[in-house]
Amino acid sequence: MLGVRFPSLPHLLLAAALALPALAAQAADPLPTDPMARRMLACVACHGQDGRATNQGYFPRIAGKPAGYLYNQLLHFRDGRRINATMTHLVEHMSDAYLRDIAGYFAGLDLPYPAPQTTGAPPEVLARGEQLVRVGDAALGVPACAACHGAAMTGIQPAMPGLLGLPRDYLLGQFGAWRNGLRKASAPDCMGEIARRLSPQDVSAMAVWLSSQPVTGGPAPASAAPDPWPMRCGSAEVLK
Numbered sequence: 001m002l003g004v005r006f007p008s009l010p011h012l013l014l015a016a017a018l019a020l021p022a023l024a025a026q027a028a029d030p031l032p033t034d035p036m037a038r039r040m041l042a043c044v045a046c047h048g049q050d051g052r053a054t055n056q057g058y059f060p061r062i063a064g065k066p067a068g069y070l071y072n073q074l075l076h077f078r079d080g081r082r083i084n085a086t087m088t089h090l091v092e093h094m095s096d097a098y099l100r101d102i103a104g105y106f107a108g109l110d111l112p113y114p115a116p117q118t119t120g121a122p123p124e125v126l127a128r129g130e131q132l133v134r135v136g137d138a139a140l141g142v143p144a145c146a147a148c149h150g151a152a153m154t155g156i157q158p159a160m161p162g163l164l165g166l167p168r169d170y171l172l173g174q175f176g177a178w179r180n181g182l183r184k185a186s187a188p189d190c191m192g193e194i195a196r197r198l199s200p201q202d203v204s205a206m207a208v209w210l211s212s213q214p215v216t217g218g219p220a221p222a223s224a225a226p227d228p229w230p231m232r233c234g235s236a237e238v239l240k
Contacts (some may be wrong), residue, residue: 020225036105042090043106051106055117055167055211066221066236067100067107068159072186074099075239081184083177113165113215121208129209132202133163136230140197143230145206148190155221159238164215171207186234193231 032038040051043062047053050064062070076082078091078099091099131137133153136144146153148160155162163171177183178195185191195203229236 001155031207036101040102040105046086050109050111052109052111053167055114055165058167058170058173060167060170061113061165062210063109063111064219064221065107065161066155066157066159067103068157069155069161070103070106071100072159072235072239074103076185081186083182102212108218113219116212116214118168118208118211121212125205125208128202129205129207132198132206133209137202140202142194142197146197147226147230148233148236150222152219152222153213153220154215156225157221157223160221160225162219163210164213164219166210168207171210172200172203174209175203186237186239188232188234190231190233190235208224 032041043051047062048059051061053059053061065183073082074091074094075096078083078094079088080088093196094102120157132142136142136147144165148156150156150160153162153164174183175195175198178189178192181192183192198206227237
């Protein structure tokens, strides 16, 4: 493919090793006939069949996320703004054009979501989580999650991700990484700022509420972005 710098042999071996468990689980099924789907088999090992990881693990669902968001994250992994050794090894020799192809492939998948992960959470925890997600907290200077991630919490085109259907521990881990500076986004890094304003209890309440919500029909990202955004946020733009 034009514009692709193909990975070295060690990276190909790593990708093959990551893909083996997923391929073994699907041994009775034929390999995909679509060339891009075949190349994406290494992603299946962590992100689940067709990029729809279950809500029982730590790895996020990538199917159906906005292409601009997925592309930004691949660039962050390749260029060191997000720290994950496996992801960096897989993408460090890939061109911008190929990363766009990967993002577009997973963004185009329209697949059902699993049932909510969290059930039976304390009402007071759910109430605080819903308040932060839907309304925010003016006293803390924290806007509603829905203001940037969409009223349905399924994301906004071109680059804001949905937050539903993600494992609770993944949500907690990402907030911790932003709070501690281990995860960075494009400047101005609004999520890093928000994470530092929230208490651990508030972060936990949001993760509990989000992982308690079902995702019903039509979970596509919204097309209309807020004008203006509630905070200056580099994540709202697709990186060049």
